[in-house]
Every structure is written in structure tokens, then in C-alpha cells.
Amino acid sequence: MIAPAIQLEQLSKRYGRVTALQNLSLEVATGEVFGFLGLNGAGKTTTIRILLDLVRPTAGRAAIFGIDCQARGLEVRATLGYLPGEPGFYGDSTGETTIDLLAALSGGAVDRRRRAELLDRLEFSTADLRRPLREYSTGMKRKLGIVQAFQADSPLLVLDEPTEGLDPLMQDAFYGLLSDARSRGRTIFMSSHVLPEVERVCDRIGLVRGGELVLVSTVHEIRRLAGRRVRASFAEPVAAPVSWPSGCEVIDVSPRHWDLRVHGALGVIVTMLASLPIADLEVQMPHLEEILKTYYADDSRHGAANHAGSSS
Amino acid sequence: MRTLVLARHSFRRIRPIVVGMAIVLAGFQFLLTQVAVFLMRNQAFGLLSSLVPDFIRSLAGPSMVAFMSFGGVVALGYFHPVVLVSLLGLAITIGTEPAAEVETRFDDLTLARPMARHEVITRTVLLLVATIALLLIVMTAATWTGLTCCTPASAERPAFGLIRSLATALGAVVLCWGGIALAVAAGARRRATAAGLTAVTALAAYLVDYLGRVWDPARLAGRLSPFHYFEPMSLIAGEAASAANLVVLMTITLAGVAVGYARFSRRDL
Numbered sequence: 208m209i210a211p212a213i214q215l216e217q218l219s220k221r222y223g224r225v226t227a228l229q230n231l232s233l234e235v236a237t238g239e240v241f242g243f244l245g246l247n248g249a250g251k252t253t254t255i256r257i258l259l260d261l262v263r264p265t266a267g268r269a270a271i272f273g274i275d276c277q278a279r280g281l282e283v284r285a286t287l288g289y290l291p292g293e294p295g296f297y298g299d300s301t302g303e304t305t306i307d308l309l310a311a312l313s314g315g316a317v318d319r320r321r322r323a324e325l326l327d328r329l330e331f332s333t334a335d336l337r338r339p340l341r342e343y344s345t346g347m348k349r350k351l352g353i354v355q356a357f358q359a360d361s362p363l364l365v366l367d368e369p370t371e372g373l374d375p376l377m378q379d380a381f382y383g384l385l386s387d388a389r390s391r392g393r394t395i396f397m398s399s400h401v402l403p404e405v406e407r408v409c410d411r412i413g414l415v416r417g418g419e420l421v422l423v424s425t426v427h428e429i430r431r432l433a434g435r436r437v438r439a440s441f442a443e444p445v446a447a448p449v450s451w452p453s454g455c456e457v458i459d460v461s462p463r464h465w466d467l468r469v470h471g472a473l474g475v476i477v478t479m480l481a482s483l484p485i486a487d488l489e490v491q492m493p494h495l496e497e498i499l500k501t502y503y504a505d506d507s508r509h510g511a512a513n514h515a516g517s518s519s
Numbered sequence: 520m521r522t523l524v525l526a527r528h529s530f531r532r533i534r535p536i537v538v539g540m541a542i543v544l545a546g547f548q549f550l551l552t553q554v555a556v557f558l559m560r561n562q563a564f565g566l567l568s569s570l571v572p573d574f575i576r577s578l579a580g581p582s583m584v585a586f587m588s589f590g591g592v593v594a595l596g597y598f599h600p601v602v603l604v605s606l607l608g609l610a611i612t613i614g615t616e617p618a619a620e621v622e623t624r625f626d627d628l629t630l631a632r633p634m635a636r637h638e639v640i641t642r643t644v645l646l647l648v649a650t651i652a653l654l655l656i657v658m659t660a661a662t663w664t665g666l667t668c669c670t671p672a673s674a675e676r677p678a679f680g681l682i683r684s685l686a687t688a689l690g691a692v693v694l695c696w697g698g699i700a701l702a703v704a705a706g707a708r709r710r711a712t713a714a715g716l717t718a719v720t721a722l723a724a725y726l727v728d729y730l731g732r733v734w735d736p737a738r739l740a741g742r743l744s745p746f747h748y749f750e751p752m753s754l755i756a757g758e759a760a761s762a763a764n765l766v767v768l769m770t771i772t773l774a775g776v777a778v779g780y781a782r783f784s785r786r787d788l
Contacts, residue, residue, distance in 0.1 A: 259631045261788040281633045289631035295624030299532065311524045312632045355628065 210273030212237045212363055212394035213258065218267035220253050220418075227253040229418040230267070235396055235411075237272075237362075240389055242409035242426075243398040244499060250418040251398040252292060255367055258396075259289060271363060285314050290356035292367035292398075294348060298341030302331070302351050305340065309355045322358045328380050329353060345372035357384060364388060366397040370404060382408060402496035412495075414502055422502065426495060433498045434470035436491040441465075442484040452476060522638045525629065526645050529616060536612075537650055540605060544654060545661035548596045552665025555592040559674055564588055590677035591755050593662060597685035598751035606654065606693045611717050613647045614700025617783060619710035626788050636784050640705065644776055647697040655686045684760040685751055691768040692749040696721055698775025699745075705782035745771055 213235035220228040228250045235241045245251050256262040257269050260280035269276040271283045296305055310317040326336070329350045340348065349372045356364060370378045385395060385408050399405050405412055406426055414422040422429075434456065444462030451457060451467075452475040459466040469476050473490065480488065530537075558564055567587050596602055617639055620626045630636065659682055666676050696717065704713035724744040731741015741747050748764040 256788070259627075261627065261630060263785075263787060281635060284631060285633040287631070289627070291624060291627040291631070293624055295620070295627055297532065297623070297625065300528075304528075304531075308524065308528050309628055309632070312521050312629055312634055314521075314633045 209237060210270070211235060212239065212272060213241075213396055214268075214270045214273070215254070216268045216270075218254070218257065218269055219265050220250075220257065220262065221265045226418050228257075228264070231415070231418070231420050232267075233413055233420055233423065235394060237394050238389070238392050239411060240385065240395040240409045241397070242405035242412040243396060243415065244400075244402075244405060244412055245398075245415040249415045251415055252367060253418075254415070255289075255365055255396075255398065258365060259284065259287075286361055287363040287365055288356040288359055288361040290352045290364075290366045290369055292371070294352040294355075296340045296343075296348060296351065299339055301339055302336040302343070302347075305351065306336075306355050306358065310358060313359045317358045318360070321360060322354065325354050325357055325384070328384065329377065330380070346374060346377060349373055350377060353381060353384070357388070360391075361393070363394045363396065366395065368399060369397055370399070370401060378404070402499055403494070406495040414499065416502065429495065429498055430493050432470070433493040434468045435473070435493065436489075437465075437467045437469050437473070437476060438487075438489040438491070439465045439467075439480055439483075439485060440487040442486040445483050448479070452479065521634050522641050522645065525634075525638065525642045526649075529613075529642060529646050530650070533609075533613065533646075533650070536609065537653070540609060541654055541657045544596070544602065544605070545657045547602070548658045548661040549665040551596050552593050552662060552670060555589045556670055556674065558592060559589055559671075588755075589675045590681065593666065593677055594681065594685055594751065594755050596658065596662070597682075597689050598749075603689070603692075606651065606689070607696050607718075607721055609654075610647060610651060610693045610697035611700040611714050611721075613643060613650060614697040615704040615707075615710045615713040615717070616643055616646075617701070617779070618704035618707040618713040621707075621788055622709050630788065637780055640701070640776070640780050640783050643701055643779075647694065647701070651690055651693050651697070655690045659683065659686050681754060684754050688749055688751060688754065688760065688764070691765050691772075692745060695745045695768045695771045695775070698772035698779070700775075702775040702778035702782070705779040706786060 211234040213233070215231055215233040218228055218231040219226070231250070231254065243251050243254070253262060257264050258271060258276050260276050260283070263277060272286055274283050274286075276283050300308075306322070310322075331350060331354070335347065340351070343351070349370075353369065356366065370381055373381060382404075388395060395408075397405075397409070409426055411423065411425050412429070413420055424432075434454075436458075441463050446462075447460045447465070454470040454472075455476055456468040456470070457466075458468055467476065558567070564587050571587070620629070620639070626639070630639070662682050663679065666674075670676060699720065700713065700717040703717050704710070707713035707716075725746050727737070728741050728744035728746035730737040731739070731744070731747060745768060748761075748767045750758075750761065750764060754760060
């Protein structure tokens, strides 16, 4: 049996009285693109830092390709490329010396042609590489971070907010790199706040809230469960039914306009509408952003309640 | 291998400071030999000695007389407070690099690779020893150049063994504080905190040692200070280099390094 790319078992981390992670269990399959979502302070970065053995868990176990991240950290870290949320580059080093240094520390030899291709795709010139990093913009530093994470072509890529600070063209270039990595069977574990990005590139997502994993699902399944938005406009006023079919949630109803959310098949509502003077009909797939914002709103309330509880 | 790669990177970052210090300290050592020549030609050693009040002469003992000599002036650069402070500053800067790398999150890039935490500490130890040794060698070479090329034959040149012993004693006390800085930095999240704490401790230790030397009730407390085991005046007075002093200083250094390894390997970064 092939070990999962990432396996977290009952992972917990406490900093004094603060619980950063609570019994978090998760599996990410090899070759999967997994989006790890959550509000600031939810526990995303702590989880990533445990995978890298930068932080030690209070309880539980983390493994990458079946190898324990803490007991055999060196072997684990030989299999991954990491893009930190805030790469700690030294301003007095040039881009070239920085990626050379990090390549030398990576163990396996970095393919010069691959690096050159990465630099080309991210529009890094030789002149850019020879400049000290203090002269780099935020986006340039992010691009350099992407190069150092991808240059060893590791089986697992752990990316923390990868497109933060990138302009739209560079975001597209980055999505191209992700797509190539996926086609070569690489596993990608990324945290992000940009929900359209997650929707675009991830196979599955996990949502962490207050240190606990509250949702793990495919993007497709989440959208299916969330239901589609159906907006109907009528040529003349119609009366709303006394009872709505099951799976049909009313958002707004007026004599000339119905705004509904339908969970499951649309057949029942289409049959109902067929007998009415329809002027226009719009069926919209839900965006991940809308769905997750509901969870985020719950998270805020959860946080506020916890805060109130702890201060009382 | 990775340790050396990281050490080379760290050295490249501090190279301007090291080169600058090497030039200034070597220049100072060379010029001190010329000051000694100047004082000798003007027969000023006896005059200087007579200007020192009797009670200070009796307090300082025979080392004061030894200091008011050609060899004493040449040796001044190996225990002058400014030289000591500058070398301690460099040792503390190097010793606190692990904390700086945690603070700037450079560790996130290096330790996310197949690199063990102990390699970060080993890098710092290598850099500390190599840099301090390099500066002491440059200082010694400058002293010797001044003595051999630009000093009259009639001068009472200090033996090379004395210069070597002074440099060794200076190196030992500086490395000792580098080891203490490393022990503090290995558990710190901010370099300024680690460096500040070490510097204040060094200042306190220096003053405790000073009080211990001039005030009998503080004599025992003075033994707690690493500076107590740095006795250049005894060497100038002709005493043999104390192996016990070196052992104490090296023990503190090694203890600091051991604490650094232990703390850094266990901490959250």
C-alpha cells in the first residue's frame, strides 16, 4: 500500500495556555493538490511548521510519505520544497547567491536547466538575480521564494500563501507551474486566503477553525452540497406556493421575482416553473468563496464567544 | 558539508566587519610598537613610572612597573578595554546569529531542507573560532612586524612567547563570551535580546572582577567573573601563562556551546 503524502494523526499543539491545534487528523494522497484554509491564527502555519519539524507537536503524529516528521526529519525534508509565508531573505544577499545557497543546502543537485526554465517563466532576468534583495519588491521576493521551493523538483511542495503579492500575470505563471508539477505527479499542499485560487487549482480542501479541522472535502462536493442559486423573473405577477419542494430554500420571493437555493436535482423546481410565465431564468453554481465565508463567519462568532468566555 | 556552506554564507555577511577590524587592530598593534620606540628614545619610561602615586604602585604591584616598560606598552593592545570591547562585540554578534536567523525567519528556508539543527550551532562555533583566531593572528603579526622591522636593536623587545600568551589569553576570554552569547541566543527569538543580555552580563562581570581586584571584601565574588581568569598584567610581569585560567575559560566556553546545542535542538522555531 502506498503511504499518503501527508498523514496527520490527532495532532495537537499548545503554547502555554493557548491551544493552536487540537486533535487534527488529515490525509493527503500522493499526487493531490490540497488547499489548507482558515482565518489568521486558525492553525494553518503551525501545522505546516510541524510538518517541517520547525515546531514540535504537543501530542499526535505527523508523517510525510510514511516517514515521521519529528523522528526522521532529515529524510522527510529531503522530499519537500517549501515556500514560507514570509521568506526570510537577507537584504544584502543577491537573488543568485540566495538560490545558490538554498540549492546547496537541499542535498540533491539542482538541475540548472530546470532553474533556468523557472526563472524564465517567472520573468526573472540575469540582472534581477544580481541585484541585492533589499532592492526587490514584495512580488519579486515572492517569485524568488517560488524558485527556491520548486528548483529541486521535490515530490511534495508545501506552499504557504503562494500568490501573496504576485500580480495577475505572475499568478497565471504560478498556476502554470502548479499544473506542470501536478502533471508530473507531485503532491501540493498549499494554504491560501484566495478562495477563487483554491477553487481553481485544488482537488480537495481542508478548513481549519480554532485549531480544529472542521471540513475536508473535494471542491466539487462542497459546491454540490451548497446547492445552486436559481433566479426566476416572471412576465406577470405570480403567487408563491404555500409549500416549497424539499431541497428548495427561499432567499427572496416577490410576485415578479423568485430567488431560491436548490440542493440536489433541479427537476422538481423546473417542473414547477414550467407552468408559470417565465421571463428569464438564471441558474448559478455556488462559488467556494460564498460557502467558506459562512464557515468563516461561524469562526468569527466562535472566536468571539471563546474570547468572551476566557475574559469572563 | 552543509555546515561549511552555511559557514561560508555567514562569513560572507560579516566579512566587511572582520576585514575592517583586522585593519584597525593590526594598525593599532603596529603603532603601539612605534609608541614604545618613541617613549624609549625620549627616556620616558622612568618618568612615567615616577608620575604614578605610591599608593597606586603598591595597589597594582610589580605589574605596574612591568607595564611602564617597552614590552608593557607593546602589549597594551592585548588588554586595552577598547580592543577587548570590540572583540567581545564581534563574538557576541557571531554567537547570537542563531537568534537572528529565527527572528528574520531565515531558518524557515535553511531548516526546511535536509539540514540538522546542530549544524546551525556548529556553523556558529566554527565561525566564532575561525574569526577570533584570524583577528588574533593578524594582531600578533602586526606586533611582530613592528618589532622586527621598525625597532632599534637596543630596545628590550618582548619575547614572541609573551605576545603569543597574551593573544591566547585574550582569545580565550573572548571565546568564552561567544559561548555564553550562543547559549543565550539558542533559546531567544530576538537577536537584540540575546546580544543585550550577554553584553549586560559581560559588563557586570567586568565590574565584579574589577571590584574583586581592588576591594578585598569583593575578592571572592570576583572569582565568579570570567574576566578574573584573564590576567595579562601577570604575563607582562614575567609570570608563566596560567593553564588553570585557560581551562576555566575553555570550560565556560564549552558549557555555553553545549547549552546552545541542547536548547536549539529542543526549541520551537
